[in-house]
Amino acid sequence: MSQTIDPTTPLPRPAITAAQPWTFPTARQRVLDNGLQVWAFHLPGQHVVTAALVLDLPLTVEVPELEGIATMALRASDEGTREHPGQSIIDALESAGAASEGGASASATICSVEMPSTRLAQALPLFAEIVQSPTLADADVERHVALRLSEIEQTLARPSSVAALAVRQVLFDPSCREARPQGGVARTVRAVTGELVRSFHERHWGPQGSTLVVAGDLDQGVDALVEQCFGGWKAPGGRALHVVPTPAGAPTSTDQGRIVHLVDRPESVQTEIRVSGIGLDRTSLDFAPLQVAASAMGGSFGSRLNTELRERKGYTYGVHFAVSPARLGGTWAVSTSVRTEVAAQAVLDCLRIMELTEDFSPEEVADAVNQQLGVAPLRYDTASAIASQAATLAAAGWDPDFVNLHFTRIGQVGPASASAAYRAVVRPENSHVVLVGDAAALREPLAEAGFVVQELEVS
Template structure:
């Protein structure tokens, strides 16, 4: 029998641990094609699904007032058929190429996205070109998407959270500004859109000189791919119009004012507190984002710990800040039981005042870990890289902005985070909206010292 020998000590030595290499958001190769199309390309070895975002500088204020929603219809019908692949043939061709097409509307841009395997990317890009340049604009498809949008509007009208968001938007921007009205249009405006209107809007706004492509994946010549597919996209001879309105936030009604939207049948109350935020160009943005996570951007944030864990008023409450080139805003969002809604608001307001309770080292360190330390994981896919880079490019920022942003965030201390948050989030700058049964809420709010103003959420 072979004797059993003990392993040598050397085989039990632990491997040495070395410091991780500094992580940086990658820097793209940039090109501008002859037709004006800007391209940011990220060659990412090992990423065998290529991701692409194309953003068009189409501010919704360029929509004719009587045809609002036409930008949304242009996007939603864009992949319903093309000149070479009419009707469902386009979707079938995309599926055969293993490609996925999607899009999104923002008040200041229209975005289209494409994902496809590296081995099929050329075919997918050819189909993408058809979507951009020769959409079919079938009247039946337009009619169907108008019907779907009308159904969305009806669903939003009976939804407490959607009503709260709509009311906050109206109070912040007003109904006379485009940002104060629904991005997808209203029943009145949608019914007016014709096939000819749609084709004319697409021809005048979907153009390469107001577009940029961000593409990422494992390919040695991504710019060459885009050039071959979109280099012959013809730029119209007429000047581009990308915006017709510079939004101006309306002054809030004042500290302690609650705009109350009556929903007698509601079984819970939807609460929103919001105000104007900071743009990506503001050097204080990293400090505000850190403070926002500490106050209400994580499960163990101050807001969630107090209103959920300590008091049991809600399943969750959060603070969010959405930077934008023209209409940044911050918002506190939650849903609470009707009988404790006034108490929940009274508990929330002091938690937004950091003057008497500044952020601690631990809170800022935890927020920094959530935003900075895990960034390499957050940006480990081509689509994540593309999404972040497209946001930077759309705001007119340079390719290294995200690295400077994380460096500033890493250097921010609790005093700075507290000071910036306190400057942006003030009682005087807040719009407060509560949606629920007014007869039950009004006396409870007044008893808590709030001034109650009725608000109608009709668009």
């Protein structure tokens, strides 16, 4: 006999159990005869599989006159292959339920494809074609050059994007590739042709030093499939040479005060503020304490910067402190957007708080550690997220087990180590200040606040 349930009677509250320990999944690693590393993450129940290829291709391989060619080679690669010319490769991917994407960064070019696990055997060979035998036709390259030029115009129309470009310019020496946009500037992008892209692909896309990441619900035939698709890939060249980027000069004036780099955006009612500096890479034992410190300083709404600039003074909707490791070295940046009339005072308050005259408290550090560890199961809840993190680590020269090592180090951070790491890296004498806003409205308040204003052109 079925039991009648009274809808007005509340159901018993479920029991709350302690959180279970979480670890980043373990990859099955091997190396093909052609030198290609393969990391396979078997994730039962994850029926959308991601395959990501990390090419050992830093942007320093681009000649200065053709910066952006790595991005053009990537973006044109899925426009047709020798086996599936033109639109037919797109049709084949769509019939497999697959979609490709990618990006060229300072350390590597990463291209990836997502597909249902039931279509892996159909889609992975198509991905291998895109990587190994793209046609890179003149018309396709010309179209992507035009799209990139439009993208540059759109980037320069967004204050936050302009601020990001300005930070690159002030952090790194002008001779350094990191000082300029990853996708190139208009002048260098216009010089890219189909012939040059094909030559670039032939010279630089290859298995040596590269890593293929496959994550999802994988069957036992995945190793044979990877071998079939990528085992015969041959290409000239060897491992790339990665160089440490050269920082720019001192950010402060020797006789008049702190320099503020100002990018003019006439009649803007908001001002983008960035305070940034050279940071650490993952090899440093201070990397985990610095991440915890960044979270306590500006990584949550309860952090010091947010409490002052958002909650107490109402200058902004939020402040964010980001630590960005690179393969060699890294950067950190505090970012916010405020009303133009309070921008000068907001910079003063931001710099004052960032001096860290009082150590982080045990409560601040505990909250920051819990935030870093607590979001991990959600951050890595899909095969795509696992593959993306693994690809990032491969691009940085690390194995995928770094995530678990890093979280172990995060859990060991205390107030003393967080404060010491912060002060070692975030020093006033090495911090650059960038503002993007209405220069006519900002010059006088900034000067009255004791800053030396240097106007900056961004292209």
